[in-house]
Amino acid sequence: MTTGEKCETLGRGDLEQLQMERLQSTLNRVFRNVAFYRHSFDAHRVNIERIKSTQALRELPFTTREDLGKSYPYEMFAVPLREIVRIHAASGTTGTPIVIGYTRNDLRNWTEYTARLLAAAGITANDVVQIAFPYNLSAVAFGFHQGAEQIGASVIPSPATLSSERQVTIMKDFKTTALICTPTYALRLAATLEELRVHPERLQLRTGIFGGEPWGDAFRAQLEARLPILAHDTYGLSDVLGPGVAGECSERKGLHVNEDHFIIEVIDPRTLAPVPAGEPGELVFTTITREGFPIIRYRTGDVASVTAAPCPCGRTFVRMSRVLSRLDNRIFFDGASIFPSQIEAILTEVEGSLPQYEIILDCDDRKDTMEIKVEVSGNMPALDEVRKLEHLRQRLARRVETTLDVQARITFVEPKSLRTQPQGNVVDRRLEPRK
Amino acid sequence: MLRIANLEAGYGSLRVIKGVSLHVSPGEVVAIIGPNGAGKTTLLATIAGLIKPWTGEICLQGRRIEQAPPEQIVALGCSLVPEGRQLFASLTVKENLLLGGYVRRRDQTKGDTEQALDGIYRLFGVLRERERQLAATLSGGEQQMLAIGRALMARPRLIMMDEPSLGIAPRLVRTIFKTIMDLRDAGTTILLIEQNARSALRIADRGYVLETGQIVCEGSARELLDNRDVQRAYLGKDYRTIDE
Numbered sequence: 038m039t040t041g042e043k044c045e046t047l048g049r050g051d052l053e054q055l056q057m058e059r060l061q062s063t064l065n066r067v068f069r070n071v072a073f074y075r076h077s078f079d080a081h082r083v084n085i086e087r088i089k090s091t092q093a094l095r096e097l098p099f100t101t102r103e104d105l106g107k108s109y110p111y112e113m114f115a116v117p118l119r120e121i122v123r124i125h126a127a128s129g130t131t132g133t134p135i136v137i138g139y140t141r142n143d144l145r146n147w148t149e150y151t152a153r154l155l156a157a158a159g160i161t162a163n164d165v166v167q168i169a170f171p172y173n174l175s176a177v178a179f180g181f182h183q184g185a186e187q188i189g190a191s192v193i194p195s196p197a198t199l200s201s202e203r204q205v206t207i208m209k210d211f212k213t214t215a216l217i218c219t220p221t222y223a224l225r226l227a228a229t230l231e232e233l234r235v236h237p238e239r240l241q242l243r244t245g246i247f248g249g250e251p252w253g254d255a256f257r258a259q260l261e262a263r264l265p266i267l268a269h270d271t272y273g274l275s276d277v278l279g280p281g282v283a284g285e286c287s288e289r290k291g292l293h294v295n296e297d298h299f300i301i302e303v304i305d306p307r308t309l310a311p312v313p314a315g316e317p318g319e320l321v322f323t324t325i326t327r328e329g330f331p332i333i334r335y336r337t338g339d340v341a342s343v344t345a346a347p348c349p350c351g352r353t354f355v356r357m358s359r360v361l362s363r364l365d366n367r368i369f370f371d372g373a374s375i376f377p378s379q380i381e382a383i384l385t386e387v388e389g390s391l392p393q394y395e396i397i398l399d400c401d402d403r404k405d406t407m408e409i410k411v412e413v414s415g416n417m418p419a420l421d422e423v424r425k426l427e428h429l430r431q432r433l434a435r436r437v438e439t440t441l442d443v444q445a446r447i448t449f450v451e452p453k454s455l456r457t458q459p460q461g462n463v464v465d466r467r468l469e470p471r472k
Numbered sequence: 473m474l475r476i477a478n479l480e481a482g483y484g485s486l487r488v489i490k491g492v493s494l495h496v497s498p499g500e501v502v503a504i505i506g507p508n509g510a511g512k513t514t515l516l517a518t519i520a521g522l523i524k525p526w527t528g529e530i531c532l533q534g535r536r537i538e539q540a541p542p543e544q545i546v547a548l549g550c551s552l553v554p555e556g557r558q559l560f561a562s563l564t565v566k567e568n569l570l571l572g573g574y575v576r577r578r579d580q581t582k583g584d585t586e587q588a589l590d591g592i593y594r595l596f597g598v599l600r601e602r603e604r605q606l607a608a609t610l611s612g613g614e615q616q617m618l619a620i621g622r623a624l625m626a627r628p629r630l631i632m633m634d635e636p637s638l639g640i641a642p643r644l645v646r647t648i649f650k651t652i653m654d655l656r657d658a659g660t661t662i663l664l665i666e667q668n669a670r671s672a673l674r675i676a677d678r679g680y681v682l683e684t685g686q687i688v689c690e691g692s693a694r695e696l697l698d699n700r701d702v703q704r705a706y707l708g709k710d711y712r713t714i715d716e
Contacts, residue, residue, distance in 0.1 A: 051495075051497075054475055054477070054493070054495050055495070057477065057493050058493045058494055058495065058680075058687065058690055059690060061491065061493055061686075061687060062680075062681075062686075062687045062688055062689055062690050065683075065686045065687065065688045066688050066689065069688070086490060086491045086686075089477070089478040089491070116700065116701070117700075119700075120700040140699075140700070141698050142691070142695045142698050142699060145695070145698075326691070328699065
């Protein structure tokens with residue numbers, strides 16, 4: 038990580054010059070190579086030659102996840118497909134996923150700046166790193182995996198689909214020193230440890246690096262009480278990249294944003310104007326080194342604040358707060374993220390029209406559970422036609438599993454028994470105190 | 473060392489450089505590659521003060537130089553080795569070199585000048601042999617060495633080279649590139665324009681791709697060598713074998 042360390046402590050003047058150069062060459066490329074951006078810039082009457090500073094970025098239109106959904110599969114790529122060497126996908130708002138392409142240089146950069154975050158959290162070549170994210174289309178596990186390998190740590194791909202018992206056995210026998218997963222998954226492993234009566238002192242574990250869902254300081258305290266770790270937060274862009282955007286250093290007071298690869302903005306989601314420094318708002322990111330899938334002003338839906346105050350660690354990159362809340366109704370479930378609209382699409386497809394429904398998230402000792410309650414309506418079999426109803430139930434469950442990669446229990450309820458709730462159709466009981 | 477922001481320049485009403493930003497850090501070799509007519513030579517001429525920019529900033533070691541005359545820019549430590557050498561054909565090799573050190577005439581003793589000359593002769597032995605020969609009688613490669621030597625006489629901290637391998641026998645191209653590496657090792661910062669993108673990127677730390685007056689790509693030399701656009705456009709059909 039020779040270039041990394043140099044970049045992380047660049048003076049602000051040098052960093053701004055670098056950001057401007059990279060931004061301008063990115064804009065020149067997307068304008069030439071990506072029809073979406075050409076049309077979008079033209080429609081907003083922006084001349085990219087007027088973008089003479091990173092602040093001028095504000096003149097450009099935003100990119101939303103709907104835009105990305107419409108580009109399925111490859112419309113947003115800025116290079117021909119044969120230059121892409123890796124493809125991942127993230128769930129879109131509706132039926133089609135967002136497809137993410139990486140060139141060889143993209144992979145190298147991504148590896149480098151993810152390695153940076155891990156190094157900042159204290160990972161070295163002496164660590165044994167257990168990565169318990171799903172190893173599938175999602176980029177999350179792979180991003181951390183490459184970064185940890187780059188540092189020279191011993192990396193165990195230990196997908197979240199393994200049972201908690203096996204995870205714990207690996208952790209104990211392989212002498213895992215660092216655990217990388219979602220915070221809720223780590224809590225589940227803590228519960229399994231207690232259940233199997235494995236005393237934390239029998240573990241080599243000392244570092245936890247978490248991401249993939251928002252979690253607060255109370256959650257951190259709980260994790261650190263139940264596992265022998267220092268827990269570090271990281272931030273990634275699961276829709277368009279994967280991990281590696283920002284992470285906590287040893288100070289653990291904010292996440293350093295890798296500003297030599299990303300430009301961060303904080304906006305008021307209603308007025309779309311920038312918020313004053315230090316105030317919370319929606320995070321907006323622009324990638325400035327990506328070749329395959331460059332993204333201009335992506336609205337993340339994550340709410341956080343950003344500070345430019347110097348950090349005692351010496352890194353000059355600005356720090357973002359931990360994600361305070363989300364603007365959309367995204368569900369973080371089992372290391373994946375899904376939208377209620379995706380479930381609506383399935384219900385509509387299978388039943389012909391959208392019935393009243395409710396999604397209930399809960400957890401038993403072992404794992405997160407999802408229940409989808411669906412009201413029977415006129416064009417569905419009546420509740421007493423048991424066999425037909427059972428058939429429909431199985432079809433829905435299978436459809437959810439095949440499209441979203443999650444297992445949900447479907448239950449039918451009497452017509453008009455579900456109330457429309459102000460907070461939407463999702464009830465999350467996972468973080469409520471246990472009975 | 474050098475920092476350029478939003479530079480625009482051209483000739484008459486023709487805009488050639490359309491908002492270029494780039495930087496060169498001390499001790500770096502930075503290559504600018506791009507097709508003919510992209511504005512590479514115009515860019516160097518603008519930095520050297522030969523063309524006045526329309527808008528934008530050029531900072532050399534923290535000092536704004538976009539309005540400075542060429543001789544002052546040389547005196548500030550930035551020398552240009554122009555495309556096609558532009559030597560004084562009817563002067564001798566030594567006279568050409570001495571002219572290169574002209575901006576330093578006030579603060580240099582005769583001994584300093586001799587020392588500088590000696591340094592150039594050590595770098596390019598052939599120039600010592602031909603010291604009294606007219607520049608016009610040198611071969612292309614020797615002329616290029618003379619042009620580089622002339623620029624070095626001003627003891628620049630940043631040396632800009634415009635197509636140093638142009639029109640030179642392949643055997644000598646290798647010598648020229650070797651010289652550039654020696655200069656870098658001696659601590660001189662180098663901004664290089666080259667049609668021979670592969671050779672340039674081999675010795676460069678970083679590079680920029682200039683197309684129709686705009687930077688469309690930037691990165692470490694390795695990144696650019698791995699970039700398929702760069703490979704296709706500059707390392708493929710325009711690629712001429714030098715040392716392979």
